[in-house]
Each structure stands twice: as structure tokens, then as C-alpha cells.
Amino acid sequence: MTSAAPFLLSAGIDWPADQSTPRWSLRADDGTRADQLLEPGTRCSFAVQPGRWCLGHTRVGGAEDWTHVDCPDGAPAERGTQCGPCLARDDARHMHDFHRSGIAPAGLRAYLAKPQWLYVATFAQGASKIGTAGLGNKWRRLAQQGAVLASYVALAADGRVVRVLEDLVTERLGLGQAVRAAAKTAGLTDPGQGGPSPSGVYDAGSLATVHRAQVERVHALLAEDPAATGLDVEPVDEDFTPSALAGPLLKAWNDGDLHPYPGWLSASSHGFTVLAVLGQTLGVRLDGSERLYAADASVLKGRRVVAGEHSTAVPVAQDSLF
Numbered sequence: 001m002t003s004a005a006p007f008l009l010s011a012g013i014d015w016p017a018d019q020s021t022p023r024w025s026l027r028a029d030d031g032t033r034a035d036q037l038l039e040p041g042t043r044c045s046f047a048v049q050p051g052r053w054c055l056g057h058t059r060v061g062g063a064e065d066w067t068h069v070d071c072p073d074g075a076p077a078e079r080g081t082q083c084g085p086c087l088a089r090d091d092a093r094h095m096h097d098f099h100r101s102g103i104a105p106a107g108l109r110a111y112l113a114k115p116q117w118l119y120v121a122t123f124a125q126g127a128s129k130i131g132t133a134g135l136g137n138k139w140r141r142l143a144q145q146g147a148v149l150a151s152y153v154a155l156a157a158d159g160r161v162v163r164v165l166e167d168l169v170t171e172r173l174g175l176g177q178a179v180r181a182a183a184k185t186a187g188l189t190d191p192g193q194g195g196p197s198p199s200g201v202y203d204a205g206s207l208a209t210v211h212r213a214q215v216e217r218v219h220a221l222l223a224e225d226p227a228a229t230g231l232d233v234e235p236v237d238e239d240f241t242p243s244a245l246a247g248p249l250l251k252a253w254n255d256g257d258l259h260p261y262p263g264w265l266s267a268s269s270h271g272f273t274v275l276a277v278l279g280q281t282l283g284v285r286l287d288g289s290e291r292l293y294a295a296d297a298s299v300l301k302g303r304r305v306v307a308g309e310h311s312t313a314v315p316v317a318q319d320s321l322f
Helices: 084-089 091-101 106-112 135-145 159-173 181-188 204-224 244-255
Strands: 008-014 023-028 042-048 057-062 065-069 116-122 128-134 149-156 233-240 258-260 269-278 281-285 292-296 304-307
Touching (some): 057 091, 091 159, 116 204, 116 233, 135 149, 159 233
Parallel strands (some): 258 292
Antiparallel strands (some): 008 023
16 A cells, blocks of 8 residues: 555445455545555555544436545544535435435436345344345445345345335344444354354354345245235345455354454554455454454544554464363
């Protein structure tokens, strides 16, 4: 990561549509991009400045015309990763309430008029969620999510119908519509293996059973619930395969050999080598250690970072006495 600017604004990990190589999205204070490709072996070394800053807003000019606009004021973030004025200007903010309010700018209405997907995603700690994706954002959406397992379960006629169905699944089946980013990473490093354990930990086999059960519950609702059968929806069953870059993380998780990153990426200084990426989770190796650590990079969104020569200290490992 190199730049003449005193700091770079981090906008998180951005996955391409083909799931090839994700980028750490970075912007200099003059608005230029300084993205870092996260190929295996990439070195990341930086210090995090205090505070959290607005990442701007989105203008939607049509179904395939989405434009990111940097915050014109470089303001601190007030809600999530936006300041108040950028939140008010953000066309996409109407998307998840349009099926109830009917309010959306013309460009977003054009996007919502297109068919959209409904999916079930399951994470390492056993939590599943229901979610939606635009027709042209099918695989990138799930790559960004960082699920261990995911399946598309329906293709809806448009964005209103898919969100009505999403709410119905939540109401009838109790499947939530969000899983916290921190929980996604933490679930990968919980101790224990071999299926559901007293700590609620899963391996690849037992998690697959949980995921398939949730997919079948949604399919049953689509086929049997009168509120669902009256919607313009085509049931599908198409599994998502995470990028090959996630392989080392998922193997270490399944083997019980993945470790939590020591500290938080949202403060202090850090230096490590990236070996794997799953959604917004980095699988990293620390200098002087052969272990793989899972770091939650989502906490870097809206943070200002400065490149430098840093190295994260290897935590002292204590073997169990039993």
C-alpha cells in the first residue's frame, strides 16, 4: 500500500463479480483510488488513526447505473459509515423499505423493476439469514457476505416481490435478515469440533446439515404458504461456492486450527501477510508464526489508515493443562 497522501480512507474489502481477487478499497484524500489487491502473500502494514469517517453515498441513475460519490465534506460518520447529509442524498437507502413505503427515486425504481434473487446464507457459528440480490449482482453479493454455505432459493419477478417474500420468511420461519460481521469472523475461531458441541460449534459436515434444513424450510414455505404461493416467484435450488481464496480459512476452521487475530484492526498499528479471504474476513500469518489467524476487516470501513513498517506481535500461546 503506497500513497503520497498522509492517510488513506478504508472502504472495506470489495469483491469482483467473478470472485477472482478481492481488493482492499482505499481512497486518498484527493479522491484518487489506492486499492490493494489481496492476493495470497500480500503484505499489509498500517496504522489506524482515531475516528470514523463518512464513505459517501450512492446515486442510482437506472437499473445498471450506480455511481459512488465520495463525501464532499470529508465529514465524520454519524450513522454507520455515513454522515447525515450523505445519508439523506443516498438513493439506495430507499431500497429495503420500498415494498412498504412505495417511495424510491426513478433510477432505483428501474433497478427494483428487474427480477431479483432470494438466498439463504449460513455462517460458521450456525446462524443462517435470508437475503436478496439483484440479477446482475448474484455471485458478488454472496462473496461480500462471507458465508460458509449459501444457496439461492427463489427468483422473484422484481425487487418489491422479493422483499415481501424476504419479510414473510422472517415472520414465518424466524430467519433473520442480518448477521453481524464480528460474529461471522468470531464463529470461525470458536473452539471445538465434530458437530454441535456444548459451545455450539460446527464443522463442515454438521453445518451443511443445518444449512440444508433451512433451505428446505424456505422451499416448503414457497410451496405451501398461501401468502407465498400468490407471489410471482420461481423456486430454485442453486448452491454458492466460495472463492478458492477462502480455502485456507475454511480448512483451518474445519480442522480446529484457526486462531483469533490478537487485537482489533480498528485501532493501533498492524503488520501481517494475507493468505486467505472470506467475505470481509482475512486469514493472515504474523511474522514469526506459522499459525493462521482470522481478522475482521469490516471494522476498517470508514477508518483512516497510514502506511508504515509495522508488525503485529505474536500472542503468547498457552497449551491446555488437560
